[in-house]
Amino acid sequence: MNEKINEKEEINLMDDTTDRLHNYRASAFENNNRFFGEIVISQDTLNFQSGDNGVVFPLKELTIKAGGANDKMIFLTHAHNPVWTVCTTDHKLLKDSFLNSYPRITEQIENIQTGKTQAFMVLVFILILCIGSLYGLFALKEPIVTSLTKRIPPAWEQKLGDAAFLQIKAKKEFIDNAQADHALKKITTPLFSRIPQDRHSFKVHIAIDPKINAFALPGGTIVLNTGLINAAARPEEIAGVLAHEAAHITLQHGTRQLIASLGIFALIQAFFGDATGLMAVLADNSALLLTRKYSRDYEQEADKTGWSYLEDAGIDPQGMIDFFKLLLKEQNNKPDKTISKTGDSLNFLSTHPAAGQRIQYLQNLKDKSGKNQEYINFDLDFKEFQDLIKRTRFL
Structure with missing residues (x-):
């Protein structure tokens, strides 16, 4: 009977651990090497794992930026481990509660969101300009x-x-x-x-x-x-x-x-x-x-x-x-x-x-x-x- 109770507690503990870990598909660069794997974010760390390779970034002093074509990529780096760069196209990461619990990271995320809004407004402006130009031609x-x-x-x-x-x-x-x-x-x-x-x-x-x-x-x-x-x-x-x-x-x-x-x-x-x-x-x-x-x-x-x-x-x-x-x-x-x-x-x-x-x-x-x-x-x-x-x- 006690064994069954212990098994249930262990299962619940695993479920609770899973709830406390946030996963995102990602890739990473170490010098000239590229790896494909998964980001796992906990309350204090960001862990990238690809088979036997990986890196752990403390959330404190984590740097997060947008880049690539149309800022589709999210790049994550840490000053204490500069040879590694982790990146993902999963923008749900920007809403991660663990990341946003750090004011410094929240500020960086807000800058990314502002940049996305500005880029969208520029796109809308260009579209309106093109439509206006075509209207002018006609x-x-x-x-x-x-x-x-x-x-x-x-x-x-x-x-x-x-x-x-x-x-x-x-x-x-x-x-x-x-x-x-x-x-x-x-x-x-x-x-x-x-x-x-x-x-x-x-x-x-x-x-x-x-x-x-x-x-x-x-x-x-x-x-x-x-x-x-x-x-x-x-x-x-x-x-x-x-x-x-x-x-x-x-x-x-x-x-x-x-x-x-x-x-x-x-x-x-x-x-x-x-x-x-x-x-x-x-x-x-x-x-x-x-x-x-x-x-x-x-x-x-x-x-x-x-x-x-x-x-x-x-x-x-x-x-x-x-x-x-x-x-x-x-x-x-x-x-x-x-x-x-x-x-x-x-x-x-x-x-x-x-x-x-x-x-x-x-x-x-x-x-x-x-x-x-x-x-x-x-x-x-x-x-x-x-x-x-x-x-x-x-x-």
């Missing part, structure tokens, strides 16, 4: 794109638009009728003659296509679908469409969007270098003009600028609003038959922004304008023009 993207676009020669921009138009002509049939062209000029001449620009020469083509759509290409080419002309109620609505598309051209939205697609670092390189290489890249990607939808900002800019073109030409800008309302109504009633699908990058009724928002934006422009002017009357029998467009396909 914030500068549009000004860089605009500046590069202005450096593109007008003749070259014309070739870019012509290359894209050739691809369209291969897929679409166009009206080739002098009488239709003459009638259309009664709308285009009053408008285009008042647009202040010397870079582009506008050319309007009528594509035989029942979809209500229109689009513009760099250099001055505008395409109106027969479906759009036949859907309009009066020539002012056609003029509103033309003014919007002309604004896309004068503002160089197509070229700007194509340049922007190259990426910020390619743009910076072209901005500080020679734009000749940039033009070569754009020429190889002219087909992208037919697949990219204008951004929300570009659409709104074209609406605003087109509105001012109409006012300057003395053309009732209400026609632009009325045509948008017609498009919205048609889109809601027959979305698949008369309106280009939203995936069509050349869709006049673009979802960037939504039609309702665009109508409201234009209405706000009208309300703020407060202009009370006399508008011109087009010298055109619009119904006869529409009938001519309908008949021309069969002539």
